Each structure stands twice: as structure tokens, then as C-alpha cells.
Amino acid sequence: MPDTNYTVRIDEALKERFNAAARSEHRSGSQVLRQLMTDYATAMEREVSYDRWFRDQVHEGLDALKRGDTVPQDTVADDAAERRARLLGGEPSE
Structure with a gap:
């Protein structure tokens, strides 16, 4: 179970829309936010790692x-x- 709180201020309309969307998937807003935060953090870690x-390189x-x-360059082109x-089963093109 999570052991910390994260507080964010949003307008009431967004809160209602978000909670309705979460309920439509039989999930709590907290569950959805945890998943969104996890997905975002993972994506950013991958981006930083790739960068x-x-x-x-x-x-x-x-x-x-x-x-x-x-x-x-000529050697690279010839090798390619x-x-x-070889892969296509034909002769090298000039």
C-alpha cells in the first residue's frame, strides 16, 4: 500500500470528469493517478536512458x-x- 500523499490542486470540473472516467473502469482516481504517474516516470526514464x-554513440x-x-564511403557502399x-540472392549492383 502506498505510504505517502501527493496533493495537487485542480478545478472541480476536471475532478468530476476524472473521477467519472475512473469509475467507468471500476477504478479509483488514486489507482488511475498511480498508473499515470508510473507510466510517465517509466517513459521519461527510457527517454533519458536512450538520450x-x-x-x-x-x-x-x-x-x-x-x-x-x-x-x-566507397568501402561502406560496396559492403552494403x-x-x-546476398540477402536478395542476386548480384551486387554498381
Whole structure:
């Protein structure tokens, strides 16, 4: 069972609409708010985690570029054409 309170001020009309919507699903307003808060917190944690991963990937790429650890565009294009041909069962296109 939850062990803390969270107080928020809203207008009466919104409160009535929200409670009616919660009741239509046989849930209390508190249950719905807990679920909304949980979903929101989880979504934001995922977003922050993805942003952190993406920034790390960018920094790794920039560090590789500084070290000269790169692959020429022609090599990448040729490798992709060969892989595509293998997957499609055909010959690489020029």
C-alpha cells in the first residue's frame, strides 16, 4: 500500500470528469493517478536512458574520427551492396 500523499490542486470540473472516467473502469482516481504517474516516470526514464546512449554513440564516433579510425564511403557502399545482394540472392549492383 502506498505510504505517502501527493496533493495537487485542480478545478472541480476536471475532478468530476476524472473521477467519472475512473469509475467507468471500476477504478479509483488514486489507482488511475498511480498508473499515470508510473507510466510517465517509466517513459521519461527510457527517454533519458536512450538520450544518454545516443550521446555516448556520437562521442564514440567523434573519438574514432579523431583517431582516424574510419572506413571510406566507397568501402561502406560496396559492403552494403554485397550484403544486399546476398540477402536478395542476386548480384551486387554498381
